[in-house]
Amino acid sequence: MSETQQPSKAVLLDIYRIATLIKRADDRFIELIKAGQIASPYYSPRGQELIPAAISVNLKASDYVVTTYRGIHDQLAKGIPLKPFVAELLGRATGTCKGKGGPMHVTHVASGLPVTTGIVGAGLPIANGLAWASQLKGTDQVTVVNFGDGASNIGAFHEALNLAAVWKLPVLFVCQNNGYAEHTKYEYGTGAATIADRAIGYGIPGVEVDGNDAVAMWQAASAAVARARAGEGPTLLEANTFRFRGHLMGDDSHYIAKDEMAAAIAADPLPRFRAWLIAQGHASDGQLSDIEATNAAAFEEAVEYALASPYPDVSELAKDVVAEGAQA
Amino acid sequence: MSTAAKKMNSAQAINLALHDAMALDESVVVLGEDIADREGGGVFKCTAGLSTKFGTGRVKSTPIAEQAIVGAAVGGALAGLRPVAEIMLMNFTTVAMDQIVNHAAKLRFMTGGQTHVPLVIRTTTGAGFGTGGQHADYLEAWFAHTAGLKVVAPATPADAYGLMLSCIFDDDPCIFIENLPLYFVPGEAPEPGVRVPIGKARIVQEGSDITLISYSKTLHDVIGVAKELAKEGIAAEVIDLRTISPLDMDTILASARKTGRVVVAHEAQVDFGVGAEISARLHKELFGQLKAPVARVGAARSPVPFSKPLEAAFVPTRERILAAIRETLN
Ligand SMILES: Cc1ncc(C[n+]2csc(CCOP(=O)(O)OP(=O)(O)O)c2C)c(N)n1
Ligand SMILES: [Mg+2]
Secondary structure, eight states, rough: GGGGGGHHHHHHHHHHHHHHHHHHHHHHHHHHTTTTTTOOOOOTTTTOOOHHHHHTTOOTTEEEEESSOOOHHHHHHHHHOOHHHHHHHTTTTTTTTSSSOOOGGOOBBBBBBBBEETTTTHHHHHHHHHHHHHHHHHHHOEEEEEEESSGGGHHHHHHHHHHHHHHTOEEEEEEEEOOOTTTTEHHHHOOOOOSSSGGGGTTTTTTEEEOHHHHHHHHHHHHHHHHHHHTTOOOOEEOOOOOOOSSSSTTOOOTOOOHHHHHHTOOOOHHHHHHHHHHHSSSHHHHHHHHHHHHHHHHHHHHHHHHHHHOOOOOGGSSSSSSOOHHH | OOOOOOOHHHHHHHHHHHHHHHHHHEEEEEHHHHHHHHSSSSSSTTTTHHHHHTTTEEEEEEEEOOHHHHHHHHHHTTTTTTEEEEEEEEEGGGGIIIIIIIIIIHHHHHHHTTTOOEEEEEEESSSSSSGEEEOOOOOHHHHHTTTTOEEOOOOSSHHHHHHHHHHHSSOOEEEEETTTGGGGGEEEOTTTTTTOTTTOEEEEEEOOEEEEEEEEHHHHHHHHHHHHHHHOOOOEEEEEEEEESOOOOHHHHHHHHHHHHHEEEEESSTTSHHHHHHHHHHHHSSSSOSSSOEEEEEEESSOOOOOHHHHHSSOOHHHHHHHEEEEEOO
C-alpha cells in the first residue's frame, strides 16, 4: 500500500542527520572508553544506524521506544537530549538516570524511552503493556520495541507476539537482525529461515526489509506505524543489517568469516546512503558535511558537559529503590 | 604425584574438572550459550576444548533460551544423563526459574523418589565491572531457600575443581556459583581427581578471638582484613563456607563456641540472606553464650548501580567488613 510512498527530501536528510549523529556518538564513546573515561562493557550499534533513523522519523515524541544494551542508536534516534545522555554513559549525577543505569540501561522517559533492558527478549512483553495502556487511554501512541535476531529464540518473544496479536496492540516489533547473537551465527541458533516468517504463527504481518537501505526501511516502518496508529494491530519487522564492531567492545569477531566481514564493511550503509543522496540530487557534498559538522559540535559540547559533571553522591544508593519516604 | 607447585586460575580449574568428568563418565554432557569451540568455547572460556574433544553431541551450544537449556538439562537428567548447564550470568537464571524451582528441585520428592535430577547449573556473577543492575546480582539465597537444591560457591581454583566434580556426580541438582573477577586469579592447582565434598566448609586460618565466615569473592576481602587484624594482635578464625546449602553447621558452631563472636560477609544483599540464616542458627544453638550479636556485612539494599563510586560503595568493602568486626569485638 504505502510501498510506493517515497520519503521527502527533508525526511531523507533527517534520516541522514540522525544516522551520522549515531555514528559520531559511537566513534566518540569508543575513544572515551579507550581513554578510561567510561568503565563498562560497550555494545556498538555501528552498521545498524539507518534502522532507528528511518523508523524514528515516523514517530511522535509521545510514542514509546523500548530497546536493549545495544541501544544508543535507538535512543539517539528517539531524540534523547545529548548532554544527560552522554553523562549517563559516564556515570555522572547529571545523567538521564543519575548514573545509576549506565550504558546498558539508558532511559529517558521524557523522550519516550521508558525501558532499556540487558535481559535478552525482556523488552517485548513490556512493550505490550505500554501499548495496552495507550489503547485503554485512547491515545494514538505507538510502541516500538527493538531486539536482536538471537532474542527471537527466547520464550518472551513468542509469548509477546501472540499476546499483541490477540489484543491487537499498537506495537512494532523490530528485530534488528545483524546475523549474530554474541558468537552464534544466525543459522546455528535459529530454526526459521527468516525472523519475519515467525509472524505467521501468531497471525500478524511479518515484514522482512533491508535495514541498511534508508528508503526501504522508511517505507516498511511508516506502513507498520500507520497500521498500529489506526488500531489494526502489531507488525513484526525484520530489518537485516550487520554489526561491524563485534558483540561488545574487545570482541575481535573471530567467529565471523573474514570475507563476510569484508563484504559487510564494503557495503557500509552510511557512505552508501551519503553517495546516494548526492547522486539523487537531494543534497550536495557540502550540505552533508555541514550536517556532520553540526552533529560533531553538538556531541562534543555534550561530552565536555558530561566530563565536567560530578559523580553521584554515595547517598544516592539508598534513593529510588522504592518511593521516597518508604522503606526498601 | 604432587602438583602443589603448579598454579592455575578458576576458569582453568573449572575447565579441567569438566574435561575430567566427561572423560570419566560418558553420561556427563554440557550445554549453554556459546559454549562450543565454534562459538569460542564459552564467553569466559570455561568450556574451551570440550566440544572438540568430546563432540558436539555431548557439548552443545544453544540458542538464547535459558528455559529451554535448563528444561533440556532436567529431561536429560531424568533419562540418565548428568547435564552441566551453563547459564552465562546469574541474573539470567531468572528466565529459567520455573525449570529450576518447580522441576529440578522438586521432582525427586513429587515422584515419591521414583526419579531424581542429577544436574549442575553453572553460573557466574559479581559486581565491579560496571555492568549495572541486571548482570551482577548474587542470588544464592533464592536457591538456598528452595528445598531440593544444593548451592555451592567456591573461592579458589582447587575448590572450584573439586566441588565441580562432586556436583556433577551428585544425584541431586546443584547450583554452582562462580565469580567473574575470581576467574583470573591464580591459585594452587587441584590434585587430579580429588573431589571436595559438598556441605563441608574449610577453615582458612585458625584463631580464637573472632570467627569470620564468608565465601566466593568476598572471602578474599575477609582474608585481607584478617591479616590486618593479626598485626593488631587479633586472631581471627576465617571460614570459607564453600557450600551454602547444606550449611556445615558443625564447623560453624565449633568455631563460634571457641570465639563467641561471629561476622558473616557476602556480596549478596544482607536482608533475608545467607548471613541471616547462619545468625538464626547460631542464636538458636548458642543463645546466651555468644559475646556479641552475630554481625552481617553485604551489599547495599539497592540494585547494583552503574556509576563507579556507587558501585564501589555498593559491595561489602574491606572498610565495612572491618567496621563490623570492630563493633563485634567491642
Ligand atoms: C536472558 C539473557 N540471556 C543471555 C544474555 C547474554 N547476552 C547478551 S546479548 C546476547 C546476544 C543477543 O543477540 P541478539 O538478540 O541477536 O542481539 P544483538 O546483540 O546481536 O544486538 C546474549 C546471549 C542476556 N543478556 N540475557
Ligand atoms: Mg544479533
